[in-house]
Amino acid sequence: MAILVVGSVAFDSIETPHGKVDHCLGGAATHFALAASYFTDVRVIAVVGEDFLPKHEAVFTARGINTAGIERAPGLSFHWTGAYAGNLSEAQTLGTDLNVFERFEPKIPDSYTDSEYLFLANIDPVLQARVRSHMPKVRMVCGDTMNYWISAHAENLAIVLRDLDVLLINDGEARMLSGETNSVRAAEKVMAMGPKSLVVKHGEYGATGFFSERSFPGSTATPRPFRAPALPLAEVVDPTGAGDSFAGGFYGYIASQPELTPAVFRRAMFYGGVMGSFACERFGTERLQAATREEIDARFELFREISHLEAV
Amino acid sequence: MAILVVGSVAFDSIETPHGKVDHCLGGAATHFALAASYFTDVRVIAVVGEDFLPKHEAVFTARGINTAGIERAPGLSFHWTGAYAGNLSEAQTLGTDLNVFERFEPKIPDSYTDSEYLFLANIDPVLQARVRSHMPKVRMVCGDTMNYWISAHAENLAIVLRDLDVLLINDGEARMLSGETNSVRAAEKVMAMGPKSLVVKHGEYGATGFFSERSFPGSTATPRPFRAPALPLAEVVDPTGAGDSFAGGFYGYIASQPELTPAVFRRAMFYGGVMGSFACERFGTERLQAATREEIDARFELFREISHLEAV
Numbered sequence: 208m209a210i211l212v213v214g215s216v217a218f219d220s221i222e223t224p225h226g227k228v229d230h231c232l233g234g235a236a237t238h239f240a241l242a243a244s245y246f247t248d249v250r251v252i253a254v255v256g257e258d259f260l261p262k263h264e265a266v267f268t269a270r271g272i273n274t275a276g277i278e279r280a281p282g283l284s285f286h287w288t289g290a291y292a293g294n295l296s297e298a299q300t301l302g303t304d305l306n307v308f309e310r311f312e313p314k315i316p317d318s319y320t321d322s323e324y325l326f327l328a329n330i331d332p333v334l335q336a337r338v339r340s341h342m343p344k345v346r347m348v349c350g351d352t353m354n355y356w357i358s359a360h361a362e363n364l365a366i367v368l369r370d371l372d373v374l375l376i377n378d379g380e381a382r383m384l385s386g387e388t389n390s391v392r393a394a395e396k397v398m399a400m401g402p403k404s405l406v407v408k409h410g411e412y413g414a415t416g417f418f419s420e421r422s423f424p425g426s427t428a429t430p431r432p433f434r435a436p437a438l439p440l441a442e443v444v445d446p447t448g449a450g451d452s453f454a455g456g457f458y459g460y461i462a463s464q465p466e467l468t469p470a471v472f473r474r475a476m477f478y479g480g481v482m483g484s485f486a487c488e489r490f491g492t493e494r495l496q497a498a499t500r501e502e503i504d505a506r507f508e509l510f511r512e513i514s515h516l517e518a519v
Numbered sequence: 520m521a522i523l524v525v526g527s528v529a530f531d532s533i534e535t536p537h538g539k540v541d542h543c544l545g546g547a548a549t550h551f552a553l554a555a556s557y558f559t560d561v562r563v564i565a566v567v568g569e570d571f572l573p574k575h576e577a578v579f580t581a582r583g584i585n586t587a588g589i590e591r592a593p594g595l596s597f598h599w600t601g602a603y604a605g606n607l608s609e610a611q612t613l614g615t616d617l618n619v620f621e622r623f624e625p626k627i628p629d630s631y632t633d634s635e636y637l638f639l640a641n642i643d644p645v646l647q648a649r650v651r652s653h654m655p656k657v658r659m660v661c662g663d664t665m666n667y668w669i670s671a672h673a674e675n676l677a678i679v680l681r682d683l684d685v686l687l688i689n690d691g692e693a694r695m696l697s698g699e700t701n702s703v704r705a706a707e708k709v710m711a712m713g714p715k716s717l718v719v720k721h722g723e724y725g726a727t728g729f730f731s732e733r734s735f736p737g738s739t740a741t742p743r744p745f746r747a748p749a750l751p752l753a754e755v756v757d758p759t760g761a762g763d764s765f766a767g768g769f770y771g772y773i774a775s776q777p778e779l780t781p782a783v784f785r786r787a788m789f790y791g792g793v794m795g796s797f798a799c800e801r802f803g804t805e806r807l808q809a810a811t812r813e814e815i816d817a818r819f820e821l822f823r824e825i826s827h828l829e830a831v
Contacts, residue, residue, distance in 0.1 A: 294700035385637050388606035391753035411702065412724035415751060434748035434826050437729060441703035461830065473828050515827055516785050 208346070208462045209273075210249040212236050213313050213338045214328025214451075216253035216277060217285035219491060220302075223295060225474035227254050227443045228342050231491035234285065235328035235351065241495040242455025243326075244270040245503055250319050252276035252338065256284040256307045258425035266496060275316045278401040280307040287492070288486030293445045296410050313338050324462040327371075328451065329353045332363040339367065347467070349373040351451070357383045365400060374402040375454050381407050390415070394432075406457065406476065408450055409484075413437040416476055423469060430469050436514040438484040438506070444489045449483040452495060456482030456503075474507075481506045520659070520774045521633070522561040522583075525625050525650045526640025526763075528565035528589060529597035531803060532614075535607060537756045543803035545665065546573050547595065547640035550760030552751045553807040554767025554794035555638075556582040557815055559774040564588035564650065565795040568596040568619045578808055587628045592619040607755045608722050625650050636774040639683075640763065642666045644675040651679065659779070661685040661770050663763070669695045672758050677712060686714035693719045702727070705743075718769065718788065719760055720795075725749040728788055735781060742781050747788035750796040750818070757802045761795040762809060768815075770795030775810050786819075791816045 214236030220229045240456045247399045255263075259279070269275045280470040288302035290333040299396030313334055325342050327350035339348060350371050356364050357380060368374065374397065382388060385396035389519040394405050394417035405417045423430065464471045481503055512518070525658050526548030532660050552561045562585040567575075573592070579586045600614035603800065623648055639647040639662035651660060668676050669692060680686065688707065694700055697708035706717050708731035718727045728745040769791030775785045776783045793815055798805045824830070 225822045294694075294702070341695065357755075382606075389753060389755065390606070391751045394751075395753075409724055413746070415752075431821070431825050432751050434725070434751075436746035436826075439706075439729075439744050439746075441701060441707075443701065469825055470828070470830070475826065509743070511828060513743050514748075516782070516823060518782070 208323040208324055209250055210243055210458060210462050211252065211315075211322035211342065211345075212213070212241065212243070212326040212328055212335070213237050213252040214330055215285050215308060215327075216251065216259070217287055217308070218258065219447055220286070220288040221445055221490060223445050224292070225442070226490065228445075230258075230286070232266055233287065233491055235448070237266075237492060238451035238486060238495065239326060239328055239455040239458075240267065240272045241270055241492055242486070244272050244454040244461030245482075245498065245500055246352045246456070246459030246478070249273065249420070249459070250276060250322055251324070252313050252315060252319070254278045254280050254307050256280060256282045259284050266492060267345045270322045270496065273318075275318055276314070278314060280310070282307045284308075284410045291446065295446050296449065302460040314456045316342050319341055323347070324458065325349070325353065325460055326454065328454075330504045331358075332367045334355050334444075335365065339370075342360065347372045349375065349454070351375050351454060352380065354380060354383055371402040373404045373406060373459070374495050375406045375412070377450065381405070392430075404472070406479070408453060409437070411437050411439075413480060414453065414476055416472060418469075423467065426469070433473050433476060435473070435480050436510060437484050438479050438510065438513070439485055440484060443487045448495075450461065451481035451487045452464040452486035452513060453483035454479070457497040463486075469477065477507055477510045478503070480510055481513055484486050520564055520635040522636040522638055522642055522774050523562045523627075523634035523647070523654065524551050524555070524629050524768060525564040525640055526551065527597050527620060527640075528563065528567050528571070529599055529620070530570065531759055532598070532600040533757055533759055534602040535757050536604070537754070538802065540757075540802045542570075543811060544578055545599065545760060545803055547642075547760070547763045549579075549804060550763035550807065551638060551640055551767040551770075552579065552584045552799060553582055554764040554806055555771030556584050557794075557810065557812055558768070558771030558790070560584065561619060561771070562588060562634055564625050564627060564631070566590045566592050566596045566619050568592060573676060574782055578804060582794070582808065586632075587630055588626070589604070592622070594619045596620075598615045603758065603761065606723075607758050610759065616786070624819060627653050632720060635659070636770065637702075638766065638770055639670075640664065640766075641680065641770070644668050644672055644679045646655035647679045648675065650753070659684045659773070661687065661766070662825060663687050663766060664692065666695055681713040683714040684692065685716045685718060687718045687720065687762075687769070689720045689762065693717070702746075716784070718791070721749070723749050723751075726765065726788055730731050730781075735779065738781070744787050745788060747792050748822060749792050750822065750825070752799060755799045758799050760804070761798045762787040765791035765795035768792070771814060786792070789819055789822045790815070792822055
């Protein structure tokens with residue numbers, strides 16, 4: 208089933224202890240789409256500038272991603288400059304040039320309207336809500352956000368949260384959104400804002416899924432939380448986009464399955480971790496472009512091996 | 520098989536957002552011994568002062584713990600004062616009164632010399648090494664340490680590390696000991712100092728086990744790391760001793776098994792998490808004293824449920 212993702216397609220200039228890249232293809236929608244493309248059809252809504260060349264579009268089309276919704280505007284594409292130090296757990300933003308993204312008005316191509324799965328990547332919640340309202344028949348809506356929208360646009364974000372099936376955020380965002388330091392109480396408060404399920408990403412420590420009683424239709428009790436591991440990596444080259452890649456693997460797998468059950472959700476969290484781990488291995492989208500489904504499934508088994516009591 | 524633990528038996532005065540306790544029974548050896556006592560015989564070597572009353576000793580004997588090696592000295596017992604704020608992930612030490620602990624000279628009762636498993640809790644590495652040297656025939660030696668010994672007593676610590684079977688430390692200690700921020704490279708460096716295996720505790724995110732090719736006799740390849748979850752707790756009343764309780768559950772389970780295999784090690788890490796989670800639920804040793812083996816095994820199954828793809 209096709210996923211429609213709305214978010215940023217951008218260029219990133221990144222410095223990590225492993226090197227430096229200038230204007231490599233990036234953006235939340237890009238990482239998400241590439242990761243999800245290994246599981247299902249993906250359609251992108253974004254805006255780019257004149258610096259977005261055919262070779263950049265080819266990164267999407269080579270993975271079968273539908274680019275009909277990538278609008279061209281006069282000017283330059285969104286450009287993010289950032290650096291990582293230490294154990295690369297947190298990016299330091301050195302520059303954010305919104306460029307064409309500043310006036311982004313998402314337009315949904317007619318060919319996209321039958322998309323059954325919608326992913327609202329991290330953009331202005333006003334735009335997230337607008338796209339959501341134009342897709343009333345989607346089967347499932349999953350979304351992301353960040354500190355900036357939580358602190359400065361809380362009311363708009365509240366509208367988006369209201370009817371989200373799954374919210375994917377990190378620990379700091381969960382604390383900020385809930386005002387709670389305890390992760391379980393933070394999850395309860397966030398889910399009380401709307402999301403049926405919540406996936407909290409812990410970076411190198413994996414992710415935890417929290418569920419409300421509304422998470423799985425027909426379920427008789429509130430499912431337990433689920434803890435998915437992350438792969439211990441000896442070399443994190445560039446973590447940029449790892450969270451979006453997690454979301455792409457997670458949601459791509461869900462969209463490839465006939466129905467959402469607790470077992471599907473668990474495997475989706477593993478596939479999220481798998482795609483996040485690939486994303487970290489090279490700069491930009493390089494590793495995500497070059498993965499194979501065989502590699503992905505082999506790494507899924509590795510995730511099982513490092514977290515399950517019994518060897519398979 | 521009996522475990523001999525050498526470490527602190529102390530009194531703790533603790534303040535957390537859930538309340539305050541004054542001079543409750545604590546100390547690394549206490550938490551370790553109580554947690555391990557659900558799995559195997561435990562013998563304690565420690566020193567206490569005149570404030571250590573029969574009711575305190577009864578906490579040990581009620582769990583069948585051998586207290587023949589708890590030496591009485593004139594003066595007061597070791598007393599730690601600490602506080603936790605926020606998400607209770609880190610203690611702030613407000614006071615450390617070593618008292619009788621300052622001149623602690625571990626003495627091994629004759630009845631302890633046939634102990635097959637030795638646990639060197641977090642004390643001066645000079646004392647750890649001394650006890651180790653008096654127990655040449657033990658089957659396995661497992662140890663803990665802390666920032667203070669790593670930074671100020673590195674040479675003495677190096678001697679202890681040299682022939683340790685398992686070192687249990689937390690993330691910050693692993694980084695400090697190795698000088699590496701990447702967790703995998705940190706583990707490699709620490710194991711190059713001696714320990715055959717390394718368990719790095721991540722607090723609310725669980726723990727990771729790392730193994731060298733010497734970890735399991737007869738194993739043909741270096742085993743993969745293993746990631747054990749922690750239980751998401753809505754209420755962490757007092758995390759004091761959670762790490763020692765982890766060590767007690769971990770090592771107690773190992774000592775109860777006929778041999779150390781990768782499967783035993785994995786289950787031991789789960790039991791470590793189980794005992795750590797109980798420790799957090801009440802102040803001091805209250806919850807650890809009151810657990811039952813049935814509760815422990817039920818929580819073990821809960822740990823499996825929250826981390827395994829397939830429901831059992």
